Amino acid sequence: MSSFNWKSGVLYILLFLFLLFIPALFRNPYHLGVITFMLINALLASSCWFIMATGQVTLGHAGFAAIGGYLSAALVARYGIGSWWSLLIAMMAAGIVALIIGYVTLRIKGIYFIVATLALGEVIRIVFGAWDYPFGGLVGIMNLPPPNRLAIPGLWAITFGSKVSLYYLTLVLVLIGILLMHRLSRSAMGLVFRGICLADDLAENTGINTMKYKVLAFVIGAIFAGMGGVLYTYNIGSIQPSSFTLAQSATYLVYVAVGGETHVLGPILGALVLNTLSEFLRPIKEFEPIVFALILISAVLFLENGLIGLALTLQRRVLDFSAHILKGQGPTELPYHKT
Amino acid sequence: MTFETLLQPLVYGLQLGVTYILLALGLTVIFSIMNVLNLAHGEFYMIGAFTVLYATGVLKVNYFLALIACVVVVAALGIFFERVLYRRAKGRVVPTVIVGIGLMWMLQTAAQLIFGAQPRGMKEVFQGTVSLLNVNLSDSRIAAGLISIILVIGVYLLIYRTKLGKAMQAVAQDREAAMSLGIDVGKVGMAGFGLGCGLAGVAGGVMAPVFFVEPTMGTTTLIKSLSIIILGGVGSISGAALGGLILGIVESYGQTFLGYSATTFPFLIILLILIFKRTGLMGRAA
Numbered sequence: 169m170s171s172f173n174w175k176s177g178v179l180y181i182l183l184f185l186f187l188l189f190i191p192a193l194f195r196n197p198y199h200l201g202v203i204t205f206m207l208i209n210a211l212l213a214s215s216c217w218f219i220m221a222t223g224q225v226t227l228g229h230a231g232f233a234a235i236g237g238y239l240s241a242a243l244v245a246r247y248g249i250g251s252w253w254s255l256l257i258a259m260m261a262a263g264i265v266a267l268i269i270g271y272v273t274l275r276i277k278g279i280y281f282i283v284a285t286l287a288l289g290e291v292i293r294i295v296f297g298a299w300d301y302p303f304g305g306l307v308g309i310m311n312l313p314p315p316n317r318l319a320i321p322g323l324w325a326i327t328f329g330s331k332v333s334l335y336y337l338t339l340v341l342v343l344i345g346i347l348l349m350h351r352l353s354r355s356a357m358g359l360v361f362r363g364i365c366l367a368d369d370l371a372e373n374t375g376i377n378t379m380k381y382k383v384l385a386f387v388i389g390a391i392f393a394g395m396g397g398v399l400y401t402y403n404i405g406s407i408q409p410s411s412f413t414l415a416q417s418a419t420y421l422v423y424v425a426v427g428g429e430t431h432v433l434g435p436i437l438g439a440l441v442l443n444t445l446s447e448f449l450r451p452i453k454e455f456e457p458i459v460f461a462l463i464l465i466s467a468v469l470f471l472e473n474g475l476i477g478l479a480l481t482l483q484r485r486v487l488d489f490s491a492h493i494l495k496g497q498g499p500t501e502l503p504y505h506k507t
Numbered sequence: 508m509t510f511e512t513l514l515q516p517l518v519y520g521l522q523l524g525v526t527y528i529l530l531a532l533g534l535t536v537i538f539s540i541m542n543v544l545n546l547a548h549g550e551f552y553m554i555g556a557f558t559v560l561y562a563t564g565v566l567k568v569n570y571f572l573a574l575i576a577c578v579v580v581v582a583a584l585g586i587f588f589e590r591v592l593y594r595r596a597k598g599r600v601v602p603t604v605i606v607g608i609g610l611m612w613m614l615q616t617a618a619q620l621i622f623g624a625q626p627r628g629m630k631e632v633f634q635g636t637v638s639l640l641n642v643n644l645s646d647s648r649i650a651a652g653l654i655s656i657i658l659v660i661g662v663y664l665l666i667y668r669t670k671l672g673k674a675m676q677a678v679a680q681d682r683e684a685a686m687s688l689g690i691d692v693g694k695v696g697m698a699g700f701g702l703g704c705g706l707a708g709v710a711g712g713v714m715a716p717v718f719f720v721e722p723t724m725g726t727t728t729l730i731k732s733l734s735i736i737i738l739g740g741v742g743s744i745s746g747a748a749l750g751g752l753i754l755g756i757v758e759s760y761g762q763t764f765l766g767y768s769a770t771t772f773p774f775l776i777i778l779l780i781l782i783f784k785r786t787g788l789m790g791r792a793a
Binding site (some may be wrong): 225227272273276278279280282283284286287288290291294295297298414418421422425429454455456457458460461462464465468469 | 544592595596600601602603604605606608609610612613615616617619620726730733734737767768770771773774775777778781782785
């Protein structure tokens with residue numbers, strides 16, 4: 169087991185180096201922009217996955233991204249507050265809204281919770297669309313300035329005018345978000361989440377305050393969804409209510425379902441694969457939803473744990489096979505090997 | 508504010524409401540019999556509307572024949588997708604929802620490719636307007652209301668007065684017990700799904716002469732149906748009827764006096780009912 173961890177450690181470092189060198193590999197600003205949005209989608213999918221760890225499926229996640237995005241945009245554009253303070257305030261606001269809403273909606277279970285969150289996400293979107301000042305109504309907020317420059321006086325400074333710098337900003341924040349959620353899901357708290365997911369009532373009866381943990385997962389997921397919304401807004405430089413529809417919330421759920429919900433890499437893999445696919449489908453854009461629909465339906469109906477499950481099964485098969493070859497044994501344990 | 512401005516929305520609302528009952532009945536029948544929340548319900552409504560639009564516009568079929576055709580087409584499509592997709596989700600929540608989302612995208616996109624994205628108006632089947640006490644109602648709206656009422660009564664009789672309907676109730680109450688009593692659960696489920704989708708389709712067909720028809724109309728329709736069944740109580744037929752009328756009237760007044768903000772009504776209904784009275788107005792405790 170320890171050697172496996174060492175190997176995966178090397179793998180993660182290689183992956184990180186690859187992510188660092190992406191701006192050098194993809195010179196085309198359009199491609200870099202696509203990759204930046206892939207990262208944001210991976211963060212949003214992961215935060216959706218984090219909530220799902222307690223067994224509650226949300227279809228209103230775009231609403232929390234909207235709260236984050238709108239609040240940061242309004243604070244920067246209308247009230248002249250710095251981008252970093254706005255980022256923090258926006259994330260906190262998403263968390264606070266989730267805390268209040270979580271307490272009243274998380275008693276609802278299963279399909280009813282899905283319907284409730286669906287309604288919630290749409291209400292948030294419509295409210296922003298109807299709120300003219302400071303949120304700009306249906307037009308939204310346009311022409312946001314790039315995020316403020318970050319500096320350690322006399323030593324180091326970075327400005328965020330270019331696509332490359334925005335990519336790095338996104339990369340750092342997305343990685344922080346995903347790593348934090350990964351750590352939390354592996355902690356004692358994550359274990360409680362799994363218990364609640366597997367047997368809600370049993371967990372309650374063993375003395376766990378399931379409500380508290382469900383709200384906690386919901387709030388943490390919403391905070392990072394808010395961060396995703398802020399990153400989205402800072403990258404685009406504007407925000408409209410039409411970016412946060414039910415279809416968008418459904419997309420995050422789809423990333424998780426296609427990628428696989430049992431592994432931290434599942435939602436990330438789902439976001440990467442589906443976003444890449446959507447770029448390749450650009451010439452036949454009008455058919456894209458049909459292709460997507462076929463992929464996601466077959467992924468949930470025919471794969472046990474989504475793409476990550478498929479990948480892990482393949483990896484195990486290859487490892488088993490190579491182990492057998494190296495030991496000079498046959499490929500499988502057939503009866504004649506036993507003496 | 509005159510008497511007419513207060514009464515006109517009520518009349519519109521009642522007409523909308525009875526058609527909403529059809530929609531909600533379809534959704535609630537499928538949910539109680541199959542335990543499937545069909546997120547593509549609105550898309551079946553849209554297909555129904557397009558079927559009637561094409562049957563009367565291109566094939567020059569009589570409107571009532573077109574309505575029958577649209578029930579058959581949509582019910583067959585529904586049964587097909589139940590067989591091919593929903594059944595494989597085996598009642599698990601996430602796969603069922605994902606299948607619903609996929610079906611939504613697929614049918615919506617297919618409609619956009621086949622019919623084009625722009626909204627279409629149907630040639631009026633019934634011309635003229637009835638005025639009473641300065642309140643106006645076009646003949647097509649009156650026809651839509653009447654057809655809906657007849658169909659709702661028909662569904663009520665089907666469920667409470669026929670053997671198939673009794674079997675459906677039995678399956679909805681307890682699947683295993685129904686099976687052990689010799690009810691062919693698969694067949695009843697198929698009939699239920701066909702009935703549910705057919706109702707969505709015929710609602711679309713009934714509303715086609717009144718509203719514009721467009722490929723994206725399914726999403727709002729789904730939300731309305733959801734809010735009605737949650738308001739009335741999931742699985743309750745009288746609840747769906749009450750919920751449909753309430754939503755129709757509330758929405759009609761909202762659009763008259765509040766405008767854009769009224770689009771939040773169905774969502775607020777869903778949220779408030781789920782939070783404060785989960786069984787809805789007439790639902791039984793789960």
